[in-house]
Amino acid sequence: MVYWMRDPTRRFRERPFYRPEEIDAACERLVNEFLLKHRGKVEYPLTTDDLTILIERNVRDLDLYADLSDDGTDVEGVTRFAVGHQPAIAIADPLSSDERRANRLRTTLAHELGHAKFHDEVFQMAFSSGDLLSEAREAKIVCKRETMIDAPQTDWMEWQACYASGAYLMPRSAVHDLLRPAVTASKRLPPFHVAGEEAPAFIEVIIDRFAVSKEAAKVRLIKLGFLTTEVRTPTLFD
Template sequence: MEKVKFLKPEQIENASLNLIAQYEHKFGAVDKPPIPVEEILEAHLGLSFEFEDLTATFGVPDVLGATWIQDQRVAVDQSLDPFEHPTKEGRYRFTIAHELGHWELHRHYFLAAAAQLSLFDEEPKPPIVCRTSFRKAPMEWQADNFAGYLLMPGDLVFKAWEALHGNREPYLAKKEMADLSARWGLAENQQPTVDIARKLAREFNVSGQAMQIRLIGLGLIKTKEPDPSLFSI
């Protein structure tokens, strides 16, 4: 298969916004969270979806999702079924969005590779398999970023932030993070989720960690004290 090309963050974000725009053209505006990722997958893209015991399917642990490009099928591990495991809804929705990222960003690689195979090759074509324990390849990083942009579009996040916070001023989270780390005994490389990220996460049906990463990326949460101005007195 052709090597996966580097994509800038803005290219990945634009791809996610384009997918939402295509969905809106068919089904109406998405003007508030949560983003209907299941409807985008099934109703808009026409992909089939099911829960499956992916550990049994692939014979390895920690497989959360898989996409069969040629079969136009997506599966999520049954351990993430939000009806059976409501506390995992954020992880479930992120996995769906991650697989949509593969479909939008990477399916052409697999279709091109399949076209080069012999017409008499009857070997089943491998799916994109997403595991938690493997060091992430560029394809996986891109799908993760796509998922974050899709589930938490910037305009909706800013709108929700203003409704909750009153303005677009960033929140300096250093003290709250230090207090939470001390209370929970976290290591220095572990970052606790602050309260405002957890509140917005519930609105967008994502995990607190995913929302906090997005808020930091948008500059709405600061984890360090701002540098003093050269002109301050």
């Protein structure tokens, strides 16, 4: 059950609040159910084709080669909401057309899916209550390059979509299962500092298994508590 709270940005009267573990669970459930039906087993990475099919089953339209230049030169994805309809997702053509940016494309697709799955309800409520302009029957979220992987929590909508993107591509259970042997071998408890000797190996393992960028892997490991940017105070057990 979603908990609703006052929206400090005043974009909406109320906004949905999700704990990180709630987003993790919802994303992993959706991906696992899809993979079992689509492949017959749950295995990673989630390919671009996998992700495209998954999104097409959860939105009314997916445009992978959209001209988003009117929204800005640094816009890579847009999710559109309409009264009584599923969301529609558009991805900037230069991103989809460049094979060298495949990881970035998948991150963007997962980010926009996060908006579609976690934010449609708040837009539908705003449409029906008149919180948006009375004549508005459509609205959109414009997502820029710099906030696709991580965003400040004050921008709750982008933060949730960023978190969901990582959760779709690198599900919590799979990450824990993958890193458990390495953590055990270190004979230390996480989090490990991002500048420490363990961090590069952890990040590389995530990159190899889930086919994500170094930045996406690092952010996900920080979110899940395996890595930290904070300096730890040494203890008797270090």
